[in-house]
Amino acid sequence: MATIKDVARISGVSVASVSRVLNNGPKVSQKTIDKVSKVMKDLNYTPNANARALVTQKSTTLGVVIPDLVDPFFASLAHGVEQVARQRNRQLLLSTGLVSAETEMQAIKLLIERRCDVMVVHSKKLPDQALIKLATNVPGLVLIDRYIEEIAHRCVWLDNFEGGKIAARHLLALEHQNFACISSVHQIDDPLLRLQGFQQELKCADVDIDSDLIEYGEPTLQGGELATQKLLASGKAFTAIFVYNDAMAIGTISTLEDNGFKVPSNISVLGFDDVLLSRYSRPKLSTLNYPIEEMAMQAANIGLELLTEQAVTIKHKNYKHIPRLVKRESTSFLAK
Amino acid sequence: MATIKDVARISGVSVASVSRVLNNGPKVSQKTIDKVSKVMKDLNYTPNANARALVTQKSTTLGVVIPDLVDPFFASLAHGVEQVARQRNRQLLLSTGLVSAETEMQAIKLLIERRCDVMVVHSKKLPDQALIKLATNVPGLVLIDRYIEEIAHRCVWLDNFEGGKIAARHLLALEHQNFACISSVHQIDDPLLRLQGFQQELKCADVDIDSDLIEYGEPTLQGGELATQKLLASGKAFTAIFVYNDAMAIGTISTLEDNGFKVPSNISVLGFDDVLLSRYSRPKLSTLNYPIEEMAMQAANIGLELLTEQAVTIKHKNYKHIPRLVKRESTSFLAK
DNA sequence: TTGAAAGCGCTACCAG
DNA sequence: CTGGTAGCGCTTTCAA
Numbered sequence: 184m185a186t187i188k189d190v191a192r193i194s195g196v197s198v199a200s201v202s203r204v205l206n207n208g209p210k211v212s213q214k215t216i217d218k219v220s221k222v223m224k225d226l227n228y229t230p231n232a233n234a235r236a237l238v239t240q241k242s243t244t245l246g247v248v249i250p251d252l253v254d255p256f257f258a259s260l261a262h263g264v265e266q267v268a269r270q271r272n273r274q275l276l277l278s279t280g281l282v283s284a285e286t287e288m289q290a291i292k293l294l295i296e297r298r299c300d301v302m303v304v305h306s307k308k309l310p311d312q313a314l315i316k317l318a319t320n321v322p323g324l325v326l327i328d329r330y331i332e333e334i335a336h337r338c339v340w341l342d343n344f345e346g347g348k349i350a351a352r353h354l355l356a357l358e359h360q361n362f363a364c365i366s367s368v369h370q371i372d373d374p375l376l377r378l379q380g381f382q383q384e385l386k387c388a389d390v391d392i393d394s395d396l397i398e399y400g401e402p403t404l405q406g407g408e409l410a411t412q413k414l415l416a417s418g419k420a421f422t423a424i425f426v427y428n429d430a431m432a433i434g435t436i437s438t439l440e441d442n443g444f445k446v447p448s449n450i451s452v453l454g455f456d457d458v459l460l461s462r463y464s465r466p467k468l469s470t471l472n473y474p475i476e477e478m479a480m481q482a483a484n485i486g487l488e489l490l491t492e493q494a495v496t497i498k499h500k501n502y503k504h505i506p507r508l509v510k511r512e513s514t515s516f517l518a519k
Numbered sequence: 520m521a522t523i524k525d526v527a528r529i530s531g532v533s534v535a536s537v538s539r540v541l542n543n544g545p546k547v548s549q550k551t552i553d554k555v556s557k558v559m560k561d562l563n564y565t566p567n568a569n570a571r572a573l574v575t576q577k578s579t580t581l582g583v584v585i586p587d588l589v590d591p592f593f594a595s596l597a598h599g600v601e602q603v604a605r606q607r608n609r610q611l612l613l614s615t616g617l618v619s620a621e622t623e624m625q626a627i628k629l630l631i632e633r634r635c636d637v638m639v640v641h642s643k644k645l646p647d648q649a650l651i652k653l654a655t656n657v658p659g660l661v662l663i664d665r666y667i668e669e670i671a672h673r674c675v676w677l678d679n680f681e682g683g684k685i686a687a688r689h690l691l692a693l694e695h696q697n698f699a700c701i702s703s704v705h706q707i708d709d710p711l712l713r714l715q716g717f718q719q720e721l722k723c724a725d726v727d728i729d730s731d732l733i734e735y736g737e738p739t740l741q742g743g744e745l746a747t748q749k750l751l752a753s754g755k756a757f758t759a760i761f762v763y764n765d766a767m768a769i770g771t772i773s774t775l776e777d778n779g780f781k782v783p784s785n786i787s788v789l790g791f792d793d794v795l796l797s798r799y800s801r802p803k804l805s806t807l808n809y810p811i812e813e814m815a816m817q818a819a820n821i822g823l824e825l826l827t828e829q830a831v832t833i834k835h836k837n838y839k840h841i842p843r844l845v846k847r848e849s850t851s852f853l854a855k
Numbered sequence: 856t857t858g859a860a861a862g863c864g865c866t867a868c869c870a871g
Numbered sequence: 872c873t874g875g876t877a878g879c880g881c882t883t884t885c886a887a
Contacts (some may be wrong), residue, residue, distance in 0.1 A: 184634075184656075186864055202866060210872050227656065233569040233763040234864035238879045252598040255591060255795075257881045262588040265615055274629055275613040277597075280605050293610050298520075320520075320563065404799055433799050435629040440801075457808075459591075463740060463769050465776075467799055474591075522880055533858045538882055546856055570880035574863045 187225040205230055212215040232274075245273040245483060246302030250281040255458045256475060257305070260327065263479025264303050271487060273301075284471060286309040291317060298463040301486035303327050303479060307371045315470035325487035327478060328373075330503075337489070339502040343373045346471050346506040347380025350453055352424045353469075353508055355388050356452060358517040362413025363396040365410045369429040374402075374427050377441060377455065381425055382426040395419055402427055415442055422450055422517055429454040429470055436464065436513060447515040449490045457509050466512035473506055521574030530558040541566055568610075572634060578699035581609040581819060582630040586617040589614045591794045592811060593641070593709055596663065607823060609637075620644040627653060639663050639815060643707045658723025661821040663814060664709075664837075668747035673825070675818040675838040679709050682807050682842040683716025686789055689805075689844055691724050693787060694853040695759035699732040701746045701771060703763040710763050713791065717761055729827040738763055740852050744772025751778055758853055759785055765790040765797045765806055772800065772849060792847050800846035809842055 187205075191198040196215060203211045204219045222228075236242055245268040249257040261277065268275045276299050278290035287306045294302050301323030306314060311331050318324045318334050324347055330340045354362065364381060366497065368373040378397070385392060395417040400406030407426060411434065414424070426432035432454030434444050444450050454461055454470035461468035523541075527534040532551060540555045541546045554814045558564075572578055585593040597613065612635050614626035623642045630638050637659030642650060642702035647667050654660045654670050658700040666676045690698065700717065703710040714733070721728060731753040736742030743762060747770065750760070762768035769791030772782050780786050782802055790797055790806035817838065 187866095188864080198865080199867085199874055199876090200872090203873090206866080208866095212872060214872080219722055227697060229628065229631050231573070231864050233572045234879090235575060235866075236569045236879095237567070237881090239866080252594055252601055254586075255594070258588055258591070258594040261613075265588055265613065271615050275615075277601065277611045277613050279601055281682075283856045285704065292565065296608060298569055405529065425885070427585060430799075437801060460799055463766075463796055463800065465773065515580050523882095524880080534881080535858055535860095536856085539857090542882080544882095548856060551856080566879050570863090571882075572863095573865090574882045576863070607882080829873080 185228045187228075188217060189226060189231070190222050190228050193226070194219045194364040199418075208300075211299070218465065220402040242298050242300045243273050244276045244294075244297060244299045244301075245271070245486075246276045246278065246297075246299040248281070248287070248290045248294070248302060248304040248305075248306065249280045250279065251309075252277070254281055255460070256456060258471075259476045260303075260479045261306065261437065263476040264483045267480050267483035267487070271366075278304075280307070281306070283311075284310070288313065290358060291342055295321060300490060301325075301483070303482045303486060305329075307485055323489045325482040325489070327482045328475075336500050336502075339478050339485065339504070341473055341478070341504045341506060343376035344380035344383075345514075346455065347377040347382070347425075348384040349380075349506060350455070351375070351381045351384035351388075351455040352469060352512075353450065353514065354423045354425065355385070355390070357514060358421070359451060360390060360517075361421040361423070362390070362392045363414050363424040364392060364398070365414070365424065365426045366399050366400045367402040367406075367431075369402060377425075377427065393419055396421055400431065402431055404430050406436040407431030408438045409434075411435045415439075420433055423514070424450060425453050427455060429456045429458050429468055431462045432468055432513070433469070436466070436468075447513050448518055451514040451517075453458065453514050455506070461509075461511070466515075469511045469514040470509050471506040471510050474504060486495060488509060521564045523564075525562060525567070526555065526558050526564050529562070530555045537693065539554075539624075542724070554850070563778045577592060577610050578634050578636045580612045580630075580637075580821075581607070581633045581634060582612045582633075582635040582640075583815075584617070584623070584626045584630070584638060584640040584642065586615065586641065586643075588613070588615055591796070592792060592809075595794075595812045596639075596641065596815045600819045601811040603816050603819035603823070610640075617642070617644070620646070620649075624649065636826060637661075638817070639818045639822060641665075659825045661818040663821040664811075665768070665819045669758070672836050672838075673821065674820065675814050675840070677809055677814070677818055677842060679712035680716035680719075682791065683713040683718070683761075684720040685716075685842060685844055686713070686791070686807060687717045687720035687724075689850065690759045690761065690787065690789060690844075691726070693759070693850060695787060696726060696853075697757040697759070698726070698728045699750050699757040699760040700728060700734070701743060701750070701760065701762045701767055702735050703738045703742075703767075704735045705738060713761075713763065729755055732757055736767065738767055740766050740770040740773075743767030744774045745770075747771045747774040759789070759850070760786060761789050763791060765792045765794050765800075765804055766847070768806070769796060769800045772802070772804075773775045783849050784796060784854055785805065787850040787853075789850050799846075800849075805847045805850040806845050807842040808845050814840055815839075 220333040281287045326338045396411040400410035457470045458474035583600040617623045660676045734746040736746035793806045793808035
């Protein structure tokens with residue numbers, strides 16, 4: 184592969200001049216530009232980004248750390264970051280495979296080795312302190328879907344608790360009184376917060392939720408089906424159900440209909456996330472929109488800003504997002 | 520950020536020695552190892568991958584070029600490559616945003632600038648010659664979902680024509696005689712090939728397909744709905760329909776049911792791709808499995824191999840894949 | 856077992 | 872406007 188030296192030698196100028204035309208540097212004669220450009224083309228010369236990064240001490244990459252690429256939710260997150268990367272002329276570095284604190288740390292380390300200075304990190308397992316320390320080392324590190332007080336200005340997150348409350352309000356407004364809930368077994372705060380918000384709002388309306396009508400499952404279609412079967416097996420009646428995410432909610436609808444219930448005329452089902460799936464289900468799923476793509480874009484932009492601004496000026500900004508209710512077909516007024 | 524020099528200075532050894540412990544180099548005393556390791560930890564030293572790549576002239580990245588990350592099909596492709604990357608200790612470099620020959624080329628160029636030597640490329644717009652030339656410059660470039668005779672040993676692709684035939688055989692075996700087709704408006708070969716295969720196999724059974732019953736649309740839910748409406752508007756009868764992909768097929772089912780048809784009892788619907796969606800629809804979609812994730816893994820592995828083996832030995836391998844019929848609920852025997 | 860030094864490809868500074 | 876050159880952080884001979 185041709186180097187800058189080859190180009191210099193063949194076009195009969197110094198490497199400095201070649202470098203100048205490469206970077207549209209100031210003060211280069213048109214003659215030199217033409218000559219060098221031609222040789223570059225002839226040689227099929229491609230500048231070495233690693234060498235450039237080494238000498239300029241600045242990165243042209245944008246990192247993103249997510250558990251998985253196959254989950255549409257994280258794909259959207261990555262997509263958001265990717266858009267910013269393209270727009271800002273950076274290359275996307277993706278690190279995945281996170282199931283533990285170790286792999287999360289490993290993924291971040293890999294990015295640091297590449298001297299990636301801006302990264303959007305989705306971490307649920309690393310302790311606060313580890314993340315805080317990392318943040319001091321990586322100027323453009325931004326956390327997504329997580330809130331840590333000490334680095335609040337670098338956290339873009341969704342208020343899950345409020346999400347639960349919004350869900351409750353919607354179902355209450357539809358005059359439901361008998362609720363069930365399906366939550367996720369996963370060891371992260373999100374499901375817990377959603378459930379707590381839901382219950383708190385219910386309590387405000389003097390409604391309680393029978394503990395037999397709270398079930399847990401894997402956050403998948405099958406998880407939703409299983410949990411719903413358990414709910415049904417309890418023999419207790421309910422007319423509305425708040426489900427941890429859309430995939431589970433679709434499993435729930437499926438199981439409900441297999442058991443002779445109509446959604447929403449007999450039972451209303453409310454999901455969470457508003458992934459593509461929710462628009463494809465029949466009935467179309469009512470859900471809470473989790474604006475993950477925009478959040479990811481915002482996070483990436485914040486990371487980029489962090490590099491330039493003196494962090495102080497934005498230290499006290501708040502990047503909390505509130506999910507938005509999307510009424511579609513799976514929730515309706517309680518039938519009298 | 521601490522460099523190897525810092526580590527050397529503080530631990531009182533040469534940079535050469537530090538480099539040796541970094542690379543588990545041969546012939547380093549345990550004493551040196553311990554001393555240096557401690558300093559590295561104290562300094563929170565992280566080796567600079569760019570500098571390493573520069574001097575060793577070898578990359579530790581794995582590139583992937585896809586149009587988009589939000590399309591689950593491409594997310595699966597990226598996921599496949601990502602798994603190989605992790606497994607082989609490489610970092611994933613993702614380039615997206617492809618709608619034209621220019622952007623496809625640009626995406627690939629970006630990877631080359633980073634001196635990425637192995638890449639899985641999904642390109643539909645670049646001409647054969649451009650790709651062939653690229654392949655000679657990038658040792659580990661592998662094409663996915665595309666077949667080019669001259670570099671056949673570096674193409675991992677699906678036989679779409681055969682897919683169409685399999686679809687026809689399935690529907691014929693179910694005793695259908697009156698067919699409709701929904702294809703994609705996109706300017707790529709895939710939809711055309713699928714349609715041709717479908718028609719050819721039909722012809723073998725002496726069945727023809729009315730040209731009014733071939734419609735085109737965007738390869739999305741809405742595209743499927745629109746195309747189906749047009750089909751219905753033609754007023755011609757059909758009992759089975761072969762749709763370009765799963766998203767469209769779900770749109771088709773939706774529209775059919777809105778118009779009083781039952782799937783599959785009145786009309787059978789067959790999709791293509793077998794994306795996650797197909798398992799979430801009701802009725803569950805019968806479709807042709809496109810093993811994109813495994814294909815992506817294979818492509819990545821081939822790229823890696825290309826780096827080591829003398830290309831000759833594998834020059835004549837064939838990486839054609841045949842889609843596999845997945846019978847679920849949306850196709851059934853013709854009702855008498 | 857260790858260190859000195861050359862150099863990977865490039866940028867940026869300083870002279871001219 | 873151009874060339875010479877130091878050096879980014881690292882690996883890898885070659886000597887010691």
